[in-house]
Structure formats: C-alpha cells, structure tokens
Amino acid sequence: MLKDFAKAYQPDKETVKASLRSERDRLFANQMKIKDAKLPVMVIFEGWGAAGKGSVISSVIQNIDPRFFRVATTNADPTEEEKRKPFLYRYFIQIPEAGKFQFFDTCWMEEVVNGVIDKTLDHETYEKRIKSINMAERQLHDNGYLVMKFFFNISKKEQKSRLDALLADKNTKWRVSKTDLWENRHYDECLEVYDRYLEDTHRANAPWYIIDAKNRKWAELQVLQFLNQGIDTALKNHSLAVPILQNTFPLEPIADLKDIPLDKTISDEDYKKELEALQAELHDLHYKLYRKKIPVIIAYEGWDAAGKGGNIKRITGALDPRGYVVEPIASPTAPEKARHFLWRFWTRLPKTGHITIFDRTWYGRVMVERLEGFCSENDWQRAYNEMNEFEKELADWGAVVIKFWVQIDNQTQLERFTDRQNTPEKQWKITDEDWRNREKWDLYENAVNEMLKKTNTSYAPWHILESVDKKYARIKALKIVIAAIKEALKKAGEK
Amino acid sequence: MLKDFAKAYQPDKETVKASLRSERDRLFANQMKIKDAKLPVMVIFEGWGAAGKGSVISSVIQNIDPRFFRVATTNADPTEEEKRKPFLYRYFIQIPEAGKFQFFDTCWMEEVVNGVIDKTLDHETYEKRIKSINMAERQLHDNGYLVMKFFFNISKKEQKSRLDALLADKNTKWRVSKTDLWENRHYDECLEVYDRYLEDTHRANAPWYIIDAKNRKWAELQVLQFLNQGIDTALKNHSLAVPILQNTFPLEPIADLKDIPLDKTISDEDYKKELEALQAELHDLHYKLYRKKIPVIIAYEGWDAAGKGGNIKRITGALDPRGYVVEPIASPTAPEKARHFLWRFWTRLPKTGHITIFDRTWYGRVMVERLEGFCSENDWQRAYNEMNEFEKELADWGAVVIKFWVQIDNQTQLERFTDRQNTPEKQWKITDEDWRNREKWDLYENAVNEMLKKTNTSYAPWHILESVDKKYARIKALKIVIAAIKEALKKAGEK
Numbered sequence: 001m002l003k004d005f006a007k008a009y010q011p012d013k014e015t016v017k018a019s020l021r022s023e024r025d026r027l028f029a030n031q032m033k034i035k036d037a038k039l040p041v042m043v044i045f046e047g048w049g050a051a052g053k054g055s056v057i058s059s060v061i062q063n064i065d066p067r068f069f070r071v072a073t074t075n076a077d078p079t080e081e082e083k084r085k086p087f088l089y090r091y092f093i094q095i096p097e098a099g100k101f102q103f104f105d106t107c108w109m110e111e112v113v114n115g116v117i118d119k120t121l122d123h124e125t126y127e128k129r130i131k132s133i134n135m136a137e138r139q140l141h142d143n144g145y146l147v148m149k150f151f152f153n154i155s156k157k158e159q160k161s162r163l164d165a166l167l168a169d170k171n172t173k174w175r176v177s178k179t180d181l182w183e184n185r186h187y188d189e190c191l192e193v194y195d196r197y198l199e200d201t202h203r204a205n206a207p208w209y210i211i212d213a214k215n216r217k218w219a220e221l222q223v224l225q226f227l228n229q230g231i232d233t234a235l236k237n238h239s240l241a242v243p244i245l246q247n248t249f250p251l252e253p254i255a256d257l258k259d260i261p262l263d264k265t266i267s268d269e270d271y272k273k274e275l276e277a278l279q280a281e282l283h284d285l286h287y288k289l290y291r292k293k294i295p296v297i298i299a300y301e302g303w304d305a306a307g308k309g310g311n312i313k314r315i316t317g318a319l320d321p322r323g324y325v326v327e328p329i330a331s332p333t334a335p336e337k338a339r340h341f342l343w344r345f346w347t348r349l350p351k352t353g354h355i356t357i358f359d360r361t362w363y364g365r366v367m368v369e370r371l372e373g374f375c376s377e378n379d380w381q382r383a384y385n386e387m388n389e390f391e392k393e394l395a396d397w398g399a400v401v402i403k404f405w406v407q408i409d410n411q412t413q414l415e416r417f418t419d420r421q422n423t424p425e426k427q428w429k430i431t432d433e434d435w436r437n438r439e440k441w442d443l444y445e446n447a448v449n450e451m452l453k454k455t456n457t458s459y460a461p462w463h464i465l466e467s468v469d470k471k472y473a474r475i476k477a478l479k480i481v482i483a484a485i486k487e488a489l490k491k492a493g494e495k
Numbered sequence: 496m497l498k499d500f501a502k503a504y505q506p507d508k509e510t511v512k513a514s515l516r517s518e519r520d521r522l523f524a525n526q527m528k529i530k531d532a533k534l535p536v537m538v539i540f541e542g543w544g545a546a547g548k549g550s551v552i553s554s555v556i557q558n559i560d561p562r563f564f565r566v567a568t569t570n571a572d573p574t575e576e577e578k579r580k581p582f583l584y585r586y587f588i589q590i591p592e593a594g595k596f597q598f599f600d601t602c603w604m605e606e607v608v609n610g611v612i613d614k615t616l617d618h619e620t621y622e623k624r625i626k627s628i629n630m631a632e633r634q635l636h637d638n639g640y641l642v643m644k645f646f647f648n649i650s651k652k653e654q655k656s657r658l659d660a661l662l663a664d665k666n667t668k669w670r671v672s673k674t675d676l677w678e679n680r681h682y683d684e685c686l687e688v689y690d691r692y693l694e695d696t697h698r699a700n701a702p703w704y705i706i707d708a709k710n711r712k713w714a715e716l717q718v719l720q721f722l723n724q725g726i727d728t729a730l731k732n733h734s735l736a737v738p739i740l741q742n743t744f745p746l747e748p749i750a751d752l753k754d755i756p757l758d759k760t761i762s763d764e765d766y767k768k769e770l771e772a773l774q775a776e777l778h779d780l781h782y783k784l785y786r787k788k789i790p791v792i793i794a795y796e797g798w799d800a801a802g803k804g805g806n807i808k809r810i811t812g813a814l815d816p817r818g819y820v821v822e823p824i825a826s827p828t829a830p831e832k833a834r835h836f837l838w839r840f841w842t843r844l845p846k847t848g849h850i851t852i853f854d855r856t857w858y859g860r861v862m863v864e865r866l867e868g869f870c871s872e873n874d875w876q877r878a879y880n881e882m883n884e885f886e887k888e889l890a891d892w893g894a895v896v897i898k899f900w901v902q903i904d905n906q907t908q909l910e911r912f913t914d915r916q917n918t919p920e921k922q923w924k925i926t927d928e929d930w931r932n933r934e935k936w937d938l939y940e941n942a943v944n945e946m947l948k949k950t951n952t953s954y955a956p957w958h959i960l961e962s963v964d965k966k967y968a969r970i971k972a973l974k975i976v977i978a979a980i981k982e983a984l985k986k987a988g989e990k
Contacts, residue, residue, distance in 0.1 A: 001743045138699055204633055205699050209741045229739055233873065236736035241728045246704045246721070248496045378728065 001202060002195040005153060005210045016217050023224035027063045030231045031101070035068060037235055038098035040145045040339070043227065044107040047152025048190075049180035050162040051213040056152075056220045057103055060227075069101035070094075076110055076179070084293070084351035086397040087111075087129060088136055092346045095140065097338035108133050109197060114179075116193045117186075128396060130200045135389050141205035142242045142382060143340045146234040149206060150223055151198060152213040156187035241378040249388045250458045256449055262409055265469040278478040279318035285485045286319050286355070292492045293352040295399040298481065299361040302406025303444075304434045305416040307470040311406060312357055314474040315481060324355035329364070341365055341375070341383070342390050352398070361403075362387055366451045371443055384454040391460035400488045401460035402481060405452065406467045410441055496697060497690040500648060500705045511712050518719035522558045525726045526596070530563060532730055533593035535640045535834070538722065539602040542647025543685075544675035545657040546708040551647075551715045552598055555722075564596035565589075571605055571674070579788070579846035581892040582606075582624060583631055587841045590635065592833035603628050604692060609674075611688045612681075623891065625695045630884050636700035637737045637877060638835045641729040644701060645718055646693060647708040651682035736873040744883045745953045751944055757904055760964040773973040774813035780980045781814050781850070787987045788847040790894040793976065794856040797901025798939075799929050800911035802965040806901060807852055809969040810976060819850035824859065836860055836870070836878070837885050847893070856898075857882055861946045866938055879949040886955035895983045896955035897976060900947065901962045905936055 011019070034041055045053040061069055072094040082090045088108065096102030112129045115121025121129070137147050154162070163180055166172040183190050202208050209226045213219040266274070289296065298315065300308045312326060327348045336344040342362055350356040365387070370380040394401050408416075417438065420430040437444070456462045463480050467473035506514070529536055540548040556564055567589040577585045583603065591597035607624045610616025616624070632642050649657070658675055661667045678685050697703050704721045708714040761769070784791060793810065795803045807821060822843045831839040837857055845851040860882070865875040889896050903911075912933065915925040932939070951957045958975050962968035 004745065005743050142699070203698065204637075204738060204740070207738055207740050210743065226741070229876075233736045233738055236734070236873070237732075239731070240735065241731035243699060243702055243728055244724055245699070245702050248500050248705065250499065378731070381724075 001198050001208065002151065002153065002191060002210060010212065010215065010218050016215075016221055020217060020221050020224070023221060023228060024063045026228045027060070027224055030228055031064050031068050033235055034101075034231060035099040037238060038338070039231070039234055040096040040098045041101045041231065041234075042096055042104070042140060042145055042147045043101060044104045044109070044147070044149045045152065046106055046109045046150070047211070047213065048154050048159055049177070049183050050159055050166065051152035051154045052216055052219060053105060053150075053152050055216060056211075056213075056223055057105055059220050060223060061103065064101060068099070069103060070096070072102055072104045072107070074104065074106060074110075076106070076114060078111065081351070084295075084353070085349060086393050086399075088132055088393060089346060089349060092136060092343070095145070095339055095343060097335055098144070099338070108136075109201070113190075113193050113197050116197075117190060130197075132393060132396075133201055134203060135393075137201070137203065137206035139342075139386055139389070140340060142386075143379075144240075145340070146230055147206040148227055148230050149201075149208050150211050150226070151194070151208055152211050152219065154213050156184065158214060159184050159187070241376075242382065244378070244381050245385050247385050247388055247454060249392060251454070252456050252458055252461060254452045254456045254462060255464075257407060257445055257452075260407060260464055260466065262407065262412075262466050262468045264466045264472050266472045266475055268471075271471040271475060274475050275314065275478070278475065278482060279314070282315070282318035282478060282482055282485075283320075285482060285489070286323055288489055289355075289400075289485055290323055290353040292489060294485070294488050294492060295350045295352045295394075295397070296355040296481075296485065296488075297350065297394060297399055297401050298355065298357045299363070299401070299403045300357065300359050300406065301361055301363050301367075301404065302465070302467070303408050303413055304437060305413050305420070305429075306406040306408045307467045307473060308359060308406050310470055311404070311465065311467070311474050311477050312359060314478060315357065318478075319355065323353070324357065325350070326357045326359060329358060329360040341369075341379075342386065345390070349394075362390065363451060363455070367444065367447050370447055371440060384451070387455055388457055388460075391455075391457065395459035400484050402484050403455075403460060403462045404465050404477060404480075405448070405462055406465045406473060408467050412468050413438065413441075496693050496703065497646065497648065497686060497705060505707065505710065505713055511710075511716055515712060515716050515719070518716060518723060519558045521723045522555070522719055525723055526559050526563050528730060529596075529726060530594040532733060533833070534726070534729055535591040535593045536596045536726065536729075537591055537599070537635060537640055537642045538596060539599045539604070539642070539644045540647065541601055541604045541645070542706070542708065543649050543654055544672070544678050545654055545661065546647035546649045547711055547714060548600060548647050550711060551706075551708075551718055552600055554715050555718060556598065559596060563594070564598060565591070567597055567599045567602070569599065569601060569605075571601070571609060573606065576846070579848070580844060581888050581894075583627055583888060584841060584844060587631060587838070590640070590834055590838060592830055593639075594833070603631075604696075608685075608688050608692050611692075612685060625692075627888060627891075628696055629698060630888075632696070632698065632701035634837075634881055634884070635835060637881075638874075639735075640835070641725055642701040643722055643725050644696075644703050645706050645721070646689070646703055647706050647714065649708050651679065653709060654679050654682070736871075737877065739873070739876050740880050742880050742883055742949060744887060746949070747951050747953055747956060749947045749951045749957060750959075752902060752940055752947075755902060755959055755961065757902065757907075757961050757963045759961045759967050761967045761970055763966075766966040766970060769970050770809065770973070773970065773977060774809070777810070777813035777973060777977055777980075778815075780977060780984070781818055783984055784850075784895075784980055785818055785848040787984060789980070789983050789987060790845045790847045790889075790892070791850040791976075791980065791983075792845065792889060792894055792896050793850065793852045794858070794896070794898045795852065795854050795901065796856055796858050796862075796899065797960070797962070798903050798908055799932060800908050800915070800924075801901040801903045802962045802968060803854060803901050805965055806899070806960065806962070806969050806972050807854060809973060810852065813973075814850065818848070819852065820845070821852045821854060824853060824855040836864075836874075837881065840885070844889075845894075857885065858946060858950075862939060862942050863932075865942055866935060879946070883950055883952055883955075886950075886952065890954035895979050897979050898950075898955060898957045899960050899972060899975075900943070900957055901960045901968060903962050907963050908933065908936075 045057060047053050057071065061071065074090060078090060091104070091108050094102060094104070112121065112126065112133070116126055140147050163176055163184060166176045198208050211219050211222045300312060302308050316324060316326060332344055345358070345362050348356060365375065365383040366380050369375045391401050417430055417434065420426040452462050465473040465477055540552060542548050552566065556566065569585060573585060586599070586603050589597060589599070607616065607621065607628070611621055635642050658671050658679060661671045693703050706714050706717045795807060797803050811819060811821060827839060840853070840857050843851060860870065860878040861875050864870045886896050912925055912929065915921040947957050960968040960971055
C-alpha cells in the first residue's frame with residue numbers, strides 16, 4: 001500500500017493553518033470524551049528515518065492534558081533484559097489504560113522490519129511475528145481499545161536532503177544514525193519490506209494511515225484528522241459485541257469433573273520418601289533449565305480449600321529462591337482493571353530460565369468474572385480463544401506452560417470450611433465470600449468444565465490434581481512439573 | 496489454520512441430538528429477529544469434495560421459512576458469459592437483501608484455489624484476487640452484512656472411503672467427479688493451497704469457521720452453533736460505526752468548481768464539423784474495442800439542467816445499439832435499497848467489449864444521500880473509499896472508466912429552469928424537487944468538491960464538461976471518450 005500511495009492532496013498554507021486550529025480544538029474536546037467513555041487509545045507512529053515523527057508527536061501532545069497521555073519509549077533493539085521476554089512483551093506492557101492515550105514512537109513494526117532488512121529474521125519467524133502482532137491488535141480492539149497506526153512517508157530524495165541538512169550542522173549531526181544513512185542508500189529495498197509489513201498488518205480493526213510527511217504542519221494536520229475521526233467512530237461503538245472467533249488450536253479431550261475418581265491416596269511413608277526424592281530432582285532440574293534459559297509458567301486454579309497453597313509450597317520448597325516467584329492473583333487493582341484483562345499477567349511473566357507460579361490466574365475471566373457479571377457475555381465467550389492465543393505466545397517463545405486444576409468434591413470442601421471456621425488459627429483463611437461462592441457450586445462446576453474443554457491445548461494442557469488426599473496431589477504435581485521440564489530440556493538439548 | 500486444526504471435541508450422540516434440537520429452534524427464532532432487524536446474512540460453505548456441504552445446507556434451511564432465504568448457485572468454473580464480467584461479479588450480484596439469508600454452496604474461494612491448483616492462476620493474480628475478496632467481504636460487513644464462512648474438513652482417508660462408497664453404488668456413481676478423485680490423490684498439495692487461502696482471508700469482520708465434517712449431524716450442529724452465535728453478535732451491533740479507512744489509491748489534483756471558467760464556447764459551424772468527424776471516429780473505435788473485448792463505463796453526474804441528456808445522446812449517436820446501453824439511475828427500488836449501495840451498479844455492468852453509460856451514478860451516495868440524510872454520516876464518509884475500490888476492480892478487470900461532471904453556474908441553471916417552466920413541451924423536465932434542490936446549491940457544491948477531490952483517481956479520473964455552451968461540452972466529451980478508448984486499444988495492442 002505504501003508503493004501505491006500517491007501523495008494526498010496538500011491544501012495551501014492558509015487552509016492547513018486554519019484546519020490545524022480546528023483539529024487541535026477537536027482533539028482537546030476529544031480527550032475529555034475519551035476520559036468519560038473510558039476509551040483507551042493506542043497511537044502508533046512508524047515511518048522513515050528523519051520523517052519527523054518525533055516533532056509531530058510533540059505537537060500533538062500539546063493539545064492533551066499530561067494526565068491523559070503517556071509517550072511509550074521503545075528502543076529499536078531490545079535490551080538484554082527484554083530479549084529474555086516474549087516478543088510482544090515490551091510493547092504490550094505499555095498499553096494505555098481506559099480513558100487515556102498512549103503514543104508509541106515506533107512499536108512492534110520497527111523490530112520486525114529491521115530484522116528482515118538485516119537478515120536476522122528468517123521467513124518463518126517473520127510470519128510468526130505478523131501473526132502475533134495481528135493477534136495483539138485484534139485482541140486490543142476486541143477489548144475496547146482504539147488502535148491507530150500512522151506511517152510517516154517521505155521520498156528518498158527528501159530523506160537525503162533532510163539527512164544532509166542535519167549532518168551539515170554540528171548541533172544536529174549527532175541525530176543522524178548509521179541506520180538512517182543506510183536506509184537512505186537502500187531506500188528501495190527498505191520500501192519493499194515496509195510495504196509488505198503494512199499490507200500484512202492492515203486490518204479493519206487496526207488499519208494503517210499513511211502520512212504524507214513532506215511538510216511538518218501538513219503531516220500534523222493529517223494525523224489529527226485521522227485521530228479525531230477514529231475517536232469519533234470508536235465513541236459511537238461503545239457497546240460493541242465482536243465476533244467470537246473459532247478456536248483453531250489443537251485441543252485434547254478432558255474428562256468432566258464429575259467423572260474424575262477422587263479416592264486416590266498415598267501412605268505417609270511413601271509420601272515422605274517420594275517428596276524428598278522428587279524435590280531433590282526438581283532442585284537439580286531448576287539449575288539446568290536456568291542454564292538452558294527455559295522459562296516455566298505454572299498456573300494453579302481450583303476450588304476454595306482444595307489445597308493450592310500447600311501444593312505450591314511443595315514445588316517452591318525444591319527451588320532456588322533466586323530463580324522463581326509466586327504471584328498470588330487477587331481482584332485486579334484500579335490500573336489493572338482499566339486495561340486488557342491479560343495485561344496484569346503479561347506484566348508478571350518470568351524471564352527466560354526463571355519460573356513463575358500463578359496462584360489463581362487469567363482463567364478468572366471465565367469463572368468468577370463470568371459468574372459474577374464482572375464482564376459481558378461477549379467478553380468471557382471471546383476469552384477462551386484469547387487465553388489460548390496468550391498461551392500460544394508463551395509456548396512459541398519456548399516456555400513450559402503447566403496448568404493445574406486442584407479438584408475436591410463438594411462434601412470435602414464443606415468439611416474443610418467447617419474445620420477452618422472452628423479452628424482459631426485457621427479462621428483467617430475463611431470468609432463470607434467463600435461461603436457465598438460455595439452456594440454457586442453447580443454454576444462454577446459447569447463453567448470449569450467448559451473452561452477445561454475449551455482451553456486444554458496440547459501446548460498448554462490442564463492437569464487435574466485429585467486433592468481429597470492433599471499429599472497425593474502434591475506428589476502428582478511434582479511429577480508433572482518434573483516430566484514437563486525434562487521434556488523441555490530434552491528438546492533444548494536436541495537443538 | 497486448517498493444518499493446525501485439531502478436530503473439535505465431539506460430544507456423544509445423545510448430546511448432539513439434544514443440542515441439534517435446541518440450535519434448530521434457536522435458528523427458527525433468529526430468522527424472525529434478522530427480519531425485524533433487517534440484517535442481511537451471507538453464509539458461505541466451502542470444503543473438501545464429499546465433505547457433505549450439500550446435505551448440511553439442506554438440513555439447515557429446513558429451519559427457515561422459504562421466504563427468508565435463497566441458495567446461491569455458482570458453478571466451479573465461470574460460464575463464457577460470466578468470464579466477460581469482473582471476477583467478483585457472479586458472486587456479488589447474489590448477495591442477500593436485508594432481513595434474509597443467502598447460502599452459498601461454494602463462493603469466491605473455489606474458483607481461486609482451483610486456479611492455483613491447476614496452475615491457471617499466477618501468483619500476482621492470486622494476490623489480486625485475495626485483495627478483491629477481502630475488500631468485498633469488508634465492504635459487506637461495513638455495510639451491515641453478517642458474513643459467515645464455513646470450511647468443511649475431512650481427512651484424506653475419510654474422503655477416500657466416502658468416494659469409494661459413492662462409486663460402488665451405481666445410483667450415486669455419477670456424483671463423483673474427476674476433480675474429487677484428483678483432489679483425494681493430491682490431498683496434501685490441496686491442503687497447502689486451501690490452508691493458505693483460509694489464512695489469507697481470515698479477517699475478524701468475516702472469519703473462517705472450520706467444521707469437523709466427519710459426522711453429518713455433528714457437522715450440522717457446529718454450523719448451527721456458529722451461525723446462531725454470529726447472528727446474536729450481529730444483532731447486538733445494530734448501529735455500528737466502522738473505521739473510515741484511508742484512501743490509498745493514486746489521486747490527481749482537481750480544481751474547485753468555483754475556479755473553473757465557464758466561458759468556453761464553440762461556433763455552430765465548428766460544432767457541426769467536429770461532431771460529424773468525432774462521431775465517425777468513435778463509431779469505428781466502438782468496433783475495435785468490441786473485437787479487443789475492452790469494456791467501457793461512462794459515468795455522468797452534473798447539475799440539474801446542465802445538459803447531461805443531450806450530451807449522452809451525442810455519444811450514443813455514434814454507437815452501434817447492439818454494443819451499448821444507457822442506464823438512467825433514479826431512486827433505488829425496494830430490492831436495491833435492501834442491499835449494499837453498490838449492488839445496483841454491479842448488476843448493471845457491461846460485459847467485455849460493451850459500453851455502459853450511467854446517467855447519474857453511485858456518486859449519489861455522497862451527494863443526494865449525504866445531503867438528504869438517506870444514509871448515516873459514517874456511511875457516506877466511508878463511501879469515497881468504497882467507490883474508489885469499486886472502480887479499481889473495474890480498472891483491474893481492464894475497463895475504461897470515464898467520469899464526467901457536467902458543470903454550469905447557478906445563474907445558467909435558473910435560466911434553464913425558467914425556460915423549462917415556461918415552455919409547455921419542456922415542462923415535464925422540471926419538478927418541484929428540482930427547485931428544492933436548487934435552494935441547496937451551496938451545500939451541493941461543497942459536497943461535489945469533496946467528492947471530486949476524494950475520488951479523482953488516475954485509473955478512473957473525473958473530467959469537467961463546461962456546459963454553459965452545451966455544444967462545447969458535447970465536443971469535449973466525445974474527444975475525451977475517443978482519447979481514452981484509443982489509449983486502451985494501444986495498451987491492448989502492445990500486449
């Protein structure tokens with residue numbers, strides 16, 4: 001589309017000046033409207049070196065109260081620390097919260113096209129990146145975000161004359177990078193790559209707008225016009241329901257909760273022996289996966305009083321504290337609630353070689369949030385696929401993803417609740433809410449069954465931990481974690 | 496996505512049976528809802544040979560009153576007549592009207608993938624087709640259509656056993672085509688092509704749903720579930736405003752109407768001489784373009800009483816009546832109003848080698864429909880790009896597209912209106928509406944200026960006919976038509 005792009009018709013100076021005034025006023029008014037409507041606005045600027053993105057961003061934000069926007073900063077190349085996270089991570093953690101703008105002075109495009117140009121990104125990885133980006137932008141749109149993408153376009157000749165002018169002045173010389181000069185010399189080659197990327201990521205839910213950047217004021221006017229128009233449209237679509245996409249990830253069959261026998265036990269003696277041996281094994285494996293830089297994510301869900309906490313302790317008991325973290329997930333905080341529901345999990349991802357254990361997870365979306373009406377039906381129905389996509393990103397990154405459902409029966413829960421209630425030192429563990437949730441057991445069981453069936457992917461499978469005998473469940477969890485890590489090490493060794 | 500597709504988890508027979516009953520009832524209820532909401536629903540079935548599309552379509556329509564649906568019939572290969580129309584034509588003319596279903600037993604996919612497989616479609620044309628299809632599906636969505644796409648999937652083994660069974664019975668033998676057998680032998684090769692197509696056309700506004708078609712009832716259930724869910728979502732989005740995409744087609748500058756001098760004239764003597772010579776030339780060219788199979792579309796817009804009719808007559812006066820048609824465009828009929836606004840122009844396209852002259856056109860969308868509020872602001876703002884896309888389809892097909900704006904000034908119109916009013920034999924030409932529209936001259940002038948600037952593409956340019964002297968305008972029109980046809984013949988000759 002870049003190649004086909006004819007310069008937009010540029011009005012005369014006076015018209016640009018007058019229109020700029022009115023579009024700036026319009027943006028000023030729109031900032032209050034997006035605040036009231038709680039609309040999050042993500043604005044991505046990409047383009048040729050020296051095309052003037054920075055100065056247009058500076059002008060645009062002059063019209064917005066500093067409380068309502070942030071400018072994201074992303075280096076062209078990821079830092080060493082960022083390289084140890086999934087590709088999308090360093091961008092996704094910077095998404096705006098509801099009612100605010102986030103301006104990206106380059107986003108996920110730059111890293112990808114640079115990779116193609118300097119041949120560090122092979123075709124297969126390129127296609128994977130495109131899929132990830134389209135997925136992320138679609139998910140943001142579907143979760144109520146306005147995503148606006150601008151590409152600043154200038155000709156080879158124009159770029160050259162700008163770079164020459166910068167170089168000629170000793171005060172601006174430093175602003176010209178080697179990359180800029182290389183880009184200008186290989187303009188046509190870069191054009192091919194940029195054009196392909198724009199085509200590959202031009203979607204109606206996050207379309208590209210190409211900015212004729214020859215003149216700064218005219219460029220700003222185009223940006224403001226598109227931005228204001230985009231905001232107007234998004235504000236009209238406040239209660240949008242979006243299509244539920246089909247899950248196309250490989251799903252494994254999984255039994256209904258009611259069909260799972262819960263009579264499995266282990267003797268105290270066997271438990272002690274096995275625990276010791278398994279923890280020793282996991283301890284050693286932890287160092288191996290650290291050295292192989294394999295990230296591990298262990299997700300715990302289960303009934304209240306099923307024994308998640310004690311189970312997690314038996315895993316962490318085997319681990320070096322420098323290499324893992326447990327993330328207890330409660331109700332979202334205000335900044336978390338104001339963003340995409342997966343944001344608070346993206347921000348908590350481990351780096352390569354590390355383990356993160358989630359005590360409750362993103363699956364709250366299709367359990368408590370579904371049943372308590374904290375999100376719309378469209379939201380939770382769509383979430384199964386969104387969570388499968390999220391875990392696919394993790395798996396593709398190389399992570400071991402293990403999901404545990406800690407299972408007990410209704411009667412066992414009652415016994416444990418009563419015990420907690422009657423034992424002074426356990427009373428802090430039981431709340432009125434626990435009792436209220438217990439009344440909805442059947443609704444929850446139904447939701448859990450649907451969740452297990454729709455998200456039991458081969459790359460991030462669920463494991464049922466039969467936890468009427470908590471010791472049995474702990475040994476089973478340790479074995480599953482060990483097997484999964486061994487498998488990953490084997491694969492890593494084979495490479 | 497086909498390759499990644501794991502068979503959906505198939506419930507047991509009893510569950511399928513019970514769910515089928517409830518989903519059929521749901522569809523029955525939904526047919527009335529889509530009727531009330533005036534929602535048009537386009538359902539596309541594609542898939543492997545012998546996957547059972549036909550029998551599922553039969554079952555699905557059992558639940559719908561015959562007044563509310565039609566099944567589109569499209570041959571795998573276009574007929575000779577269809578080959579003389581643009582690629583999208585034979586599909587687009589069959590889109591449903593508001594409040595009704597249209598089921599496609601294969602649509603634009605089949606022709607494209609077959610072309611790739613039998614190597615009659617080169618890579619460049621494939622990419623063009625994909626663009627056309629994505630454009631059409633997006634336009635339909637944006638204009639309020641629900642587009643549901645199902646791909647019926649069976650394994651190579653399953654397909655073979657079905658074909659064998661059909662062949663073994665002399666009553667069903669005829670149903671197995673050579674193509675089916677070829678497809679089964681080259682299953683993996685076809686899989687690659689189908690998968691690529693699905694990936695290339697999987698868009699949130701018209702997503703693919705892959706149907707595990709191993710069992711007929713289970714396949715029907717999946718279709719019904721997705722269809723009902725899609726309808727529910729679409730019904731919620733009744734007043735959807737969609738993003739206005741940027742025009743990325745090459746635009747040429749064009750003057751404001753107020754800056755066009757209208758003092759151009761021609762003497763009677765010159766007029767006669769030139770008219771005769773030009774008509775003779777056009778007459779000959781008409782046969783040449785017929786033989787070269789070049790289609791020509793001439794679109795007339797202009798002020799009331801500007802002289803469109805007389806101008807058109809001077810063109811048609813030179814043409815063989817077997818090779819052209821004039822389409823006068825009035826208010827849309829009920830079936831036209833119930834469809835995408837471009838539908839009534841798609842159905843009126845010439846075949847190759849023929850000329851269609853539109854007396855008023857699709858540009859009514861951004862003039863009368865805009866100013867009289869016959870469509871929403873989002874509709875007419877989006878229409879500039881949609882019309883550019885429409886004309887791009889025509890140009891890519893090989894058509895010569897000529898657009899005339901017949902221009903007079905306000906005072907000249909008043910004189911002609913008054914003359915019509917005072918001349919008994921001309922009174923039929925003037926209505927109260929003409930006088931009412933005249934009062935909105937400034938609003939129209941503004942809208943026309945915007946229209947000319949936003950749709951003056953290099954492949955379908957506007958030409959201003961200064962028609963205060965109608966004779967001058969006629970000669971100018973003839974010259975432009977002749978030049979454009981000559982240019983096209985030159986290009987065709989070069990090939």
